[in-house]
Amino acid sequence: MSHQAHNIPWNVFGSNLKFRTRIPCADDGAGLHFRFTPTQGKELMHFVDAFTRNIHQHADSERQKYLGTHGVPNSDNIALDDRVARIITPATRLWRSERRDTLGEVDERPTNELCHHSEPDEKCRCPLPHSQRRMGSFLHKYRWSNCYRFFDDHKDGYIGLEVFKTLLMHGEMDTLLKICAHPDVGFPSWWDAQLCMCYPRDLGRDYLENALDAYLALNIFLSSFPESWAPGRSSDQDYRRTRIYQMMIFRVTGTKQASELATHPHRQFFGIARGQFNSYSGFKCPMTSKRKDKFSGTNQPYGRLTYEEFLESQKTVxxxxxxxxxLHVRWVLCEKGLPVEVSQVILDKALYRPQRRLKVPHDPLHLENVEELNKYLKFCWLVLVRSEIVAREAGMKMPWKDLLSESIERLLGCSCRKLLERGQPPDDDLLWFK
Incomplete structure (x- = not known):
C-alpha cells in the first residue's frame, strides 16, 4: 500500500519506534516514541541514506522523459503557453484570492478564460496576468525585508515564486525546465526566504516540507503499525489520536500567514477546510463541558484529544x-426538471464543488480509501522527485539529509532528545523499552 515500500526500509525506521498511549516528554500525548536503542543512530542513518538515494534514482529516471534541451530564453519570452496557463489558472485564482489583502482583488471569471492584457495594467484583476506568464516573472531575486515591508518590496517576486510552485505541484516539468534554463532564475534565492525575522525561513520550500511530513507520517503507520488502522482497532491505538498524526494534519492543512498554496492538495485529501486550523488561534476543547483542558503556547493538544475533539479544537468542522x-445534488436538480447545463450553473454559482477526496472522511488509512491514499502518496513522492530535478537544473544541491532529519524531528521530536544532546543520561523508565 505504501509507495516505494520496496526501496525504502520503512521497517528499519519503524522498529526504532514504540506506540505509547502516554508520552511524558511530549505533553503526555499518545503517539510514537523512539526506543533509543544502541543501534538507533546507525539504523536511522541507513533509512535516510536509502530515502535520499531513492529520490536521486527516481529523479534520474524522471529527467530522461524530458530530453529536449532549452536554450537561454529571453526575459520577455512567454514561459507559460496557453495550455499550461489554463491548467494552473484555477489554482492560481485560489491562492491569489486568499491573499487579496496584499495581492489585490481577483476577477471571478470562467476558468478557461485567459488574460489578454498585453502589458502590465493596474486595472487587470486576472488570476494569472499575461505579463506574469513571461520569463521575467521568474527572475526576481529574494532580498531580506524589514517587518511589514515584504509585499512592498517583493510582490512581483512572490507571485513568480507561487506560480513556480504551482507548476511544480501540477507536474508541468517542460515549462519548469525551460524556466530553469535561464541563468538568472530566482528560485534558488527564495529557498530560505521569509516574510521577516518573525516567520520561518520556509517560503520557498513549504510545499516540499508539507509533502515530506505527510509522506513520512502515513508510511510509518502503514508499514509498522497496522494495528493502529486495522478494522476494529481500539480508540487508544487509533493512529488519528497520536501526536505525530495530529501535528502533521495541523501543519500541512493549517492557515499560513505567508502562503497557503502548499496546503491546498493536503486539505483536499484530508478533508480539512480553510481556517479549520490556524497557528495564530489558541486551542480549546469544545466537545464536552466536562473537560477543563485549555491549550496555548507550548502546551499543545496533539495526542491528548480524540481526533474528533482535535478537529474541533479551534472551530466547528x-x-x-x-x-x-x-453528482447527487446535480442529479436531484435534473430530477426536478432542470437541464444539466442549468443545474451545473446553479452548482457553480453556489460554489458547491468537490472539496474532499476520501470516501470515508477523516480516516485516510481506512480500507475503502486505498485508491485515493495511493494517489496521494504518489503525489507527495512526485513532489519530492520533481523538486530534485528542478534543483539540479537551477544549480542547487537539495539538502535531503537535512530535510529528512528536520522532518523527523518535527514529527517525533520530544524533550528527552534534548536531554541526550546535552549529555544527560536518559530515564530508563521513559526511554529504554523492552
Whole structure:
C-alpha cells in the first residue's frame, strides 16, 4: 500500500519506534516514541541514506522523459503557453484570492478564460496576468525585508515564486525546465526566504516540507503499525489520536500567514477546510463541558484529544462535499426538471464543488480509501522527485539529509532528545523499552 515500500526500509525506521498511549516528554500525548536503542543512530542513518538515494534514482529516471534541451530564453519570452496557463489558472485564482489583502482583488471569471492584457495594467484583476506568464516573472531575486515591508518590496517576486510552485505541484516539468534554463532564475534565492525575522525561513520550500511530513507520517503507520488502522482497532491505538498524526494534519492543512498554496492538495485529501486550523488561534476543547483542558503556547493538544475533539479544537468542522455528493445534488436538480447545463450553473454559482477526496472522511488509512491514499502518496513522492530535478537544473544541491532529519524531528521530536544532546543520561523508565 505504501509507495516505494520496496526501496525504502520503512521497517528499519519503524522498529526504532514504540506506540505509547502516554508520552511524558511530549505533553503526555499518545503517539510514537523512539526506543533509543544502541543501534538507533546507525539504523536511522541507513533509512535516510536509502530515502535520499531513492529520490536521486527516481529523479534520474524522471529527467530522461524530458530530453529536449532549452536554450537561454529571453526575459520577455512567454514561459507559460496557453495550455499550461489554463491548467494552473484555477489554482492560481485560489491562492491569489486568499491573499487579496496584499495581492489585490481577483476577477471571478470562467476558468478557461485567459488574460489578454498585453502589458502590465493596474486595472487587470486576472488570476494569472499575461505579463506574469513571461520569463521575467521568474527572475526576481529574494532580498531580506524589514517587518511589514515584504509585499512592498517583493510582490512581483512572490507571485513568480507561487506560480513556480504551482507548476511544480501540477507536474508541468517542460515549462519548469525551460524556466530553469535561464541563468538568472530566482528560485534558488527564495529557498530560505521569509516574510521577516518573525516567520520561518520556509517560503520557498513549504510545499516540499508539507509533502515530506505527510509522506513520512502515513508510511510509518502503514508499514509498522497496522494495528493502529486495522478494522476494529481500539480508540487508544487509533493512529488519528497520536501526536505525530495530529501535528502533521495541523501543519500541512493549517492557515499560513505567508502562503497557503502548499496546503491546498493536503486539505483536499484530508478533508480539512480553510481556517479549520490556524497557528495564530489558541486551542480549546469544545466537545464536552466536562473537560477543563485549555491549550496555548507550548502546551499543545496533539495526542491528548480524540481526533474528533482535535478537529474541533479551534472551530466547528465544516461539511466538505465529495465528488459523489456533487453528482447527487446535480442529479436531484435534473430530477426536478432542470437541464444539466442549468443545474451545473446553479452548482457553480453556489460554489458547491468537490472539496474532499476520501470516501470515508477523516480516516485516510481506512480500507475503502486505498485508491485515493495511493494517489496521494504518489503525489507527495512526485513532489519530492520533481523538486530534485528542478534543483539540479537551477544549480542547487537539495539538502535531503537535512530535510529528512528536520522532518523527523518535527514529527517525533520530544524533550528527552534534548536531554541526550546535552549529555544527560536518559530515564530508563521513559526511554529504554523492552
Amino acid at each position: 465544516d461539511f466538505l462535499p465529495s465528488v459523489s455528493d456533487v
